[in-house]
Amino acid sequence: MSDAKTILLCGVGGQGTILAADLLARAASAAGFVVKVSEIHGMAQRGGAVTTVVRYGTKVNSMVADIGQTDCIVSFETTEALRNIAFLKEGGFLLVADESIKPLPVACGRASMPHNARERLSDCGAVLIPAHALALEAGNAKCENVAILGALESQLGFGSDVWLDVIRERVPAKTIDANVAAFELGRSFAQAN
Numbered sequence: 787m788s789d790a791k792t793i794l795l796c797g798v799g800g801q802g803t804i805l806a807a808d809l810l811a812r813a814a815s816a817a818g819f820v821v822k823v824s825e826i827h828g829m830a831q832r833g834g835a836v837t838t839v840v841r842y843g844t845k846v847n848s849m850v851a852d853i854g855q856t857d858c859i860v861s862f863e864t865t866e867a868l869r870n871i872a873f874l875k876e877g878g879f880l881l882v883a884d885e886s887i888k889p890l891p892v893a894c895g896r897a898s899m900p901h902n903a904r905e906r907l908s909d910c911g912a913v914l915i916p917a918h919a920l921a922l923e924a925g926n927a928k929c930e931n932v933a934i935l936g937a938l939e940s941q942l943g944f945g946s947d948v949w950l951d952v953i954r955e956r957v958p959a960k961t962i963d964a965n966v967a968a969f970e971l972g973r974s975f976a977q978a979n
Contacts, residue, residue, distance in 0.1 A: 796859065806934065816952060823839065824838065858938070882907055
């Protein structure tokens with residue numbers, strides 16, 4: 787029997803969803819787990835949906851996330867959280883950046899954003915994190931993804947040292963300090979809330 791945990795990361799192109807999944811997978815591996823990763827890029831480079839599944843445990847049979855079977859959803863945007871919420875299992879953890887990005891059809895007036903996204907997510911038990919504000923406080927707006935990983939850290943139990951080592955090894959050298967700061971700010975936010 788597999789003890790694998792499934793984490794689905796979702797966002798839109800340019801938010802660092804794929805890098806966040808890579809950091810998560812590397813942290814899980816460094817913590818001694820077997821890891822499998824699956825990515826769906828879509829129109830990622832044009833602001834389209836990006837979904838990545840990271841599964842880890844002592845035994846991982848598959849990298850597929852089934853409806854109602856995901857232990858945790860990490861969303862970098864509210865609309866993508868709503869779009870993927872069916873994957874979350876009962877009692878699962880939902881971590882969402884408190885940010886909405888208008889896709890092209892909405893910007894062109896051909897579609898509209900979901901109504902009451904924040905309220906709907908809160909009703910589902912989502913932890914909303916001000917990732918953009920935390921990234922700015924850390925010194926680099928592009929570190930939102932790592933701020934969210936900081937908030938996720940307490941749910942996984944890998945230990946912050948494992949995460950910080952992976953961050954230092956993987957992000958560009960000139961962004962290490964901002965990414966480490968963003969991770970710590972996200973972790974502090976999650977502990978306080």
